[in-house]
Amino acid sequence: xxxxxxxxxxxxxxxxxxxxxxxxxxxxxxxxxxxxxxxxxxxxxxxxxxxxxxxxxxxxxxxxxxxxxxxxxxxxxxxxxxxxxxxxxxxxxxxxxxxxxxxxxxxxxxxxxxxxxx
Amino acid sequence: xxxxxxxxxxxxxxxxxxxxxxxxxxxxxxxxxxxxxxxxxxxxxxxxxxxxxxxxxxxxxxxxxxxxxxxxxxxxxxxxxxxxxxxxxxxxxxxxxxxxxxxxxxxxx
Numbered sequence: 114x115x116x117x118x119x120x121x122x123x124x125x126x127x128x129x130x131x132x133x134x135x136x137x138x139x140x141x142x143x144x145x146x147x148x149x150x151x152x153x154x155x156x157x158x159x160x161x162x163x164x165x166x167x168x169x170x171x172x173x174x175x176x177x178x179x180x181x182x183x184x185x186x187x188x189x190x191x192x193x194x195x196x197x198x199x200x201x202x203x204x205x206x207x208x209x210x211x212x213x214x215x216x217x218x219x220x221x222x223x224x225x226x227x228x229x230x231x
Numbered sequence: 232x233x234x235x236x237x238x239x240x241x242x243x244x245x246x247x248x249x250x251x252x253x254x255x256x257x258x259x260x261x262x263x264x265x266x267x268x269x270x271x272x273x274x275x276x277x278x279x280x281x282x283x284x285x286x287x288x289x290x291x292x293x294x295x296x297x298x299x300x301x302x303x304x305x306x307x308x309x310x311x312x313x314x315x316x317x318x319x320x321x322x323x324x325x326x327x328x329x330x331x332x333x334x335x336x337x338x339x340x
Contacts, residue, residue: 218268
């Protein structure tokens, strides 16, 4: 059974940093591209970033480019999102999702809440 | 405001059929596959339709997808109260970004 479990969310002050993790199991992690998608409270889905299976290709939404860094460790079956210079508008539930860039996201984690507030 | 346009809400009675539209442009829907996601209240999104009209294993055939030009449509027949959820379309854009529609809230009256 495919499982994606996010962690690392919490309350952080504007300008602060946070590192999210996503632990994957039930599939060959190193064979799949992975993604982060977020959802602000009461709002729709917003794609954040994608990384190819070997980390050769990385893409970011304009809203986070230069502030967020996606990475993965295939030996640990883990996906990460380093978030710096956080803003109030980054407040959201962050989901990790499996799926090739330009395709579809077939499995999603349960999400982790990031709140940026003073 | 999303690049992909969906109606904010749709409603229908149990057993009836409903369609949800998703309108884009030639830089996204017009030249790429569309996927659809169902998000039940308080849960993570779930893949419902991929590559315009394919259903993942376990998704009942009450759910269908189609695409024509720069628009896509999700159809749900035999509506059940358990179908009440938010539905999102998604696709890729030539600007190297993934796009989602603004979401449509389905109410089963």
